[in-house]
Amino acid sequence: MKVLTVNHVTQRFGGLTALSDINLEIREHEIVGVIGPNGAGKSTLFNVITGMYAPTEGDVYLGETCISGWKPYEITAAGLGRTFQNIRLFPRMTALENVILGMHCRRQTTLPQIIFSTRRKKEEEERCRKEALRLLSIVGLEGKELAMPSSLPYGEQRRLEIARALATQPRLLLLDEPAAGMNENETAQLLEIVKSLKSIGCAIVLIEHDMKFVMNVCERLYVLNHGEQIADGTPEEIRNNPLVIEAYLGSEE
Ligand SMILES: Nc1ncnc2c1ncn2[C@@H]1O[C@H](COP(=O)(O)OP(=O)(O)OP(=O)(O)O)[C@@H](O)[C@H]1O
Ligand SMILES: [Mg+2]
Incomplete structure (x- = not known):
């Protein structure tokens, strides 16, 4: 195929x-x-x-x-996911948040659900967090979820970008x-x-x-x-x- x-x-x-x-x-x-x-x-x-x-x-x-x-x-x-020639991470977000943001295009919660059902929203957030942690571990960044991108060595920033791209499935x-x-x-x-x-x-x-x-x-x-x-x-x-x-x-x- x-x-x-x-x-x-x-x-x-x-x-x-x-x-x-x-x-x-x-x-x-x-x-x-x-x-x-x-x-x-x-x-x-x-x-x-x-x-x-x-x-x-x-x-x-x-x-x-x-x-x-x-x-x-x-x-x-x-x-289709991608990373760029120059690193493009969100500097004021943690590694975990950068990956979660990558999932945005796959979030299943609709706007009315966000407004009317906080429980549904919580479940969705927890699902995203778990998935993001899984992706961070695939790229060898387990334990680094709360780090800010600039505090990571260059090689790890690049891997974080890959995790974020993977988040788009x-x-x-x-x-x-x-x-x-x-x-x-x-x-x-x-x-x-x-x-x-x-x-x-x-x-x-x-x-x-x-x-x-x-x-x-x-x-x-x-x-x-x-x-x-x-x-x-x-x-x-x-x-x-x-x-x-x-x-x-x-x-x-
Ligand atoms: N938006 C653009 N407007 C005008 N010219 C462009 C634009 N983007 C790329 N080019 C030109 O197209 C050619 C190919 O550039 P490109 O960036 O694709 O090369 P590359 O193979 O990725 O090179 P490198 O290995 O240096 O990254 C270059 O001459 C570049 O100046
Ligand atoms: Mg190039």
Whole structure:
């Protein structure tokens, strides 16, 4: 079963073609990487998939549903979660509250229920709290629920973002450079967490510059360069692809 299809997507910003005729297919439970030099169009691809931009040409499907032109919150509610290249946590809320907020799109309480039934509201709050604690433990942040984001080491802030994205109950999770800025220890921890997410049943697409990380965790890779899709395949195939090697060497000028 396909979770995501990117079908001939082109994204232009004025005269700049940030993405040119991109095609992706992600199946259930897959962990797939998107790599490429700086400015290749990786984050733009995520922004198109998540509805920040409507594609200039082409379509995006979540399962069988065409989501092109949908608003980001509608796409989140349809089962697509993401983290950003720059950390975006709510600084004045605890770790637990940050995760609970991520659940907002799935809250079952309707407005009349909130007004008329405090008991129902209490039960719902308790359910959310338990679920948030479960997600914090999945990302290795048990015991940190009352911490403010800024008091957490960088690696833990990144993991908190993943917990918040998981709170939206995604079928597909997009991670933009999850290991960026992490030390070796933090990266190794993240690697185990990302691998473990496979068992909770969501597919993952991640952008990452850390090649060791990518090659270790991803089953397949897509390579972008200057907005073009230059290769896709297994880590082994990509490692030996002359076009990919050239793109990376060229970017080091
Ligand atoms: N909103 C925008 N308006 C104009 N140009 C944009 C916009 N967003 C991205 N671009 C341009 O599109 C190109 C691709 O940018 P993008 O951020 O997708 O690259 P990237 O592969 O994520 O790079 P990095 O590895 O540095 O994060 C760049 O030339 C960038 O300047
Ligand atoms: Mg980027």
